[in-house]
Amino acid sequence: MSEAYIMRQSETLLRKCIKILHAINPHITSDKNHSSYTPFFVSFKTFSQNGSAPFFFFPVMAQGHVIPTLYMANLFASRGVKATIITTPLNEFVFSKAIQRNKHLGIEIDIRLIKFPAPKNDLPEDSERPGLARLKFSFRPPNSLSRPCECLDRLPSDDKLANFFKAAAMMKEPLEQLIEECRPNCLITDMFLPWTTDSAARFNIPRIVFHGTSYFAQCVGASIKRNKPFNNVSSDSETFLVADLPHEIKLTRTQLSLFEQSGRRVDCYPLFHQSSDP
Structure with a gap:
């Protein structure tokens, strides 16, 4: 998955956000931008001026989902919107290096962690799934030889998919606690986390679905x-x-x-x- 492709997908989502959020608040505007990779510059004036209310980004824990989510969060943050990524403790390292690298550009992205109940759902310890060893980008946290599996790519087989999504659904309560604490303006969550629709509705905030496949x-x-x-x-x-x-x-x-x-x-x-x- 190339960087250019991810940026195009991020811009598509950004335009969708404009339409949805403009229906909520007509003061959101879009202006031309001469950047080499993005045709429109979005100025979320109301949301950036309102202070600390963030946009929540919550991907499913899998390589093809967390990387595009990081690009999207970076894109929003570069437009003056406070972006917060929701993930699990063993997946924090996937985001933290890139976030630290962008700080010198004035792009601030927060990370909030939710415990992933792997042991309660009979998920195995983190292992090397066949075929992943060839990938240059490792999703194994440092010193994680005997830690619970918190990444979809690390499941030893598809037999544990139901266990993984059962564990993911148990993150609903701590997610809602975060929403109540931070009061985000918008919830951008993965297509594989459909239960987040109910969470967004409970707090009367829009939920935008991230689908990794191109249109x-x-x-x-x-x-x-x-x-x-x-x-x-x-x-x-x-x-x-x-x-x-x-x-x-x-x-x-x-x-x-x-x-x-x-x-x-x-x-x-x-x-x-x-x-x-x-």
């Missing part, structure tokens, strides 16, 4: 799921057209996942909702 990929996936064009080709190498898109996008059957090729539905949301049940 283009989601549109392609939705079209393939709806139209199943791979059934109309005679071989794996024959191309088919992805319908309902403004441009001509062609793929082959081998470029699809096994789930897409089989036509089976993969719906993870029941797992997340089930994990939040008492």
Whole structure:
């Protein structure tokens, strides 16, 4: 995942925030900016002038989610908004170095920690999942040879996914305690933390969902799921057209996942909702 891609995704979320927050307060304005990577400069005048009320950023604890969240928080903080990242004690180090590095630029980002109840949910000690050893960016905290697993990437197998999301759902009460203490203006949380919708509603603040997949990929996936064009080709190498898109996008059957090729539905949301049940 390139830095340019993450910045584009962050800018997309930023524009969505403008629309939502403008509905709450019309004094939010956007002005042109000649930066090389962002077409719009957002001045959250009301929110930055209101003092200490922050924006909360709460990603699920996984590599493909915490890194973009850090970029987004940095983007908001550079616009004068107080940004606070919510994470667990063993994931703090992922953010802390980058946050310290940006301090000399005048970009301040806070970190608030919530205990992750791994032992209560029969989660194993932190281990090296096959394939992750090749990654240059390590998600193993220093001196963590025998610590509970607090990162999705560190689960030894998918058999413990339900345990992980059950533990994540148990973070609801301490999150709401933080919301009550800090009174944030907005809650930006991961798509894999759907229970945060109820938390935001309880305190009457907007919740904005962070989805790590690009809009283009989601549109392609939705079209393939709806139209199943791979059934109309005679071989794996024959191309088919992805319908309902403004441009001509062609793929082959081998470029699809096994789930897409089989036509089976993969719906993870029941797992997340089930994990939040008492």
